[in-house]
Amino acid sequence: MTATVRPDATRNASPYLYGQETPAAVQVLESGQYGHTDVTEEFERRIAGFLGVADALAVASGTAALHTALLAAGVGPGDEVIVPSMTFCATIQAILAVGATPRFVDIEPATLCVTDQLVMDAVSDTTAAVIPVLFGGRAVDLGAVQAELDERGVAVIEDAAHAFGSRNGTRRVGTTGALTCFSFGPIKNLTCVQGGMVIPRTPKEADSIRRLRLLGIVQSQSERANITTYRVEGFGLRYQLPSLNAAIGLAQLDRFTATEHTRRRLWHTYRHALAPLDGVTLVDVDVEHTVPHLCQVRVPHRDQVFAALRAQDIGVGVHYPPNHLQPAFADWRRTLPATEQVGEQILSLPFHQHLTEPDIEHVVTALGQALKSAGGSRCATC
Known part of the structure; x- marks a missing residue:
């Protein structure tokens, strides 16, 4: 598909390619290097630069981003996560995947988003995190209650699957202090065909997510090429973003x-x-x-x-x-x-x-x- 071949306009949603994606993907295919390579790392650097953050960590999907973010925030069995019911089921499945339970909350009908009051009314002694869903791309501002959430030890994990590029006031989503999860699926504002990104809040969270997305292995793929062994320090999953997907994302980011x-x-x-x-x-x-x-x-x-x-x-x-x-x-x-x-x-x-x-x-x-x-x-x- 190219930008000059418009699919039937009656579709609900459709990917949009500018044309540079195909040669970028072919270049990766011809390289023979398809895993998490320097192409993926360049995509991470470019996203971090676009947002103006220290780290942006690529993963296999938006759901993988939510899953690893919850794990990095220490959410697990016995914990409750405040989440709006009005979201894609992937948000809820990520909560269940870490052994936590969802605490469904209502939305503001005009925006389909949660408000700070709806969130705070639901906070309890078992609340470990809140996942505001940035529905349709609209930012959710919990700044008025952030200090109280911090005091209670409640992590804010933004489900920004719809919201890459959006702003909260003058600041891009991903730069306002929350642990932020993007999706780069087929019909998102920026597509990798499939992929996601986590924006960590601290270097400790960044290190945790790096290990989680690579089966708990400490060394990166490039580091492992020059050593005879590697070290597994904890639980992990195969959630890396392949270079083929990253190359498409880079081409999309250019436009x-x-x-x-x-x-x-x-x-x-x-x-x-x-x-x-x-x-x-x-x-x-x-x-x-x-x-x-x-x-x-x-x-x-x-x-x-x-x-x-x-x-x-x-x-x-x-x-x-x-x-x-x-x-x-x-x-x-x-x-x-x-x-x-x-x-x-x-x-x-x-x-x-x-x-x-x-x-x-x-x-x-x-x-x-x-x-x-x-x-x-x-x-x-x-």
Whole structure:
């Protein structure tokens, strides 16, 4: 795929390649060096430089980033982790993977994000961490309660899978003091095809994550090439990011300014087109500070509207079914009124860099027709 071959605009999401990714990947393939190599380390250095941080540690996926971050923060059995139910299930699976339990909390309906008050209302003696989810790319500011969380020994681990490039005020996500986890999956703002990154808070955390992602081995791959043995100091996983994926990420990073501009422009186009529609509430991503990952609306009769748009081959989606209502997580179910209401209303519109203004006009026109067919009434609770 190249930038000149636009897939069907009705897809909900689609990777966007600028063209440099293919020769970068071919160069790695021709080198015969496919593991965690100097290409991966260059990707880490470039991401650290982009953010202005000391360390950026590449891992195999966004889920791997969350898993290793929780382990590095010392979260384990008997601990509770505060997390919004409105997130992808990977966030919850990472909590369970370290033996901790999720404490589901509600969200602010306008943003689909947690607030400092919702977090602090849930903190207990067993709380070891809080995972604010930066939904749609919007930063979550827990600065007002950071000192109290620190005093209680509660780690803040940002699930920034949607939020690479976004800002909290003037500071990039990843630089505001939290242990931050990015995803570079196929449809993210920056893609490695598959991959993730952890931004540690301290050198100790960085060393821990380096060992965790490499089966507990202390020496790096390049260091092991010149010694006859290596030392395993603890538990670890095979979570390294291969150089092939890193090469694609480097090519994407070179064009990230264009990515930011395009995604903001498309979101503004949607906002303007949606404004006249009765019964539609656009989820606020704070677009001036955000590199948007999604364009979401809340609508009445969501399931009927979804079906009507799908029947026209328009790739709407639902991000996400609330996790506290999932059978796998039933042991931790509790009543979350805002999440449950939003879970019945939320609709993700097609949003990717292949879209044109006529595509967006087509989607919005179809959405208006679907709303009329489904009942046409204003959403009194949106």
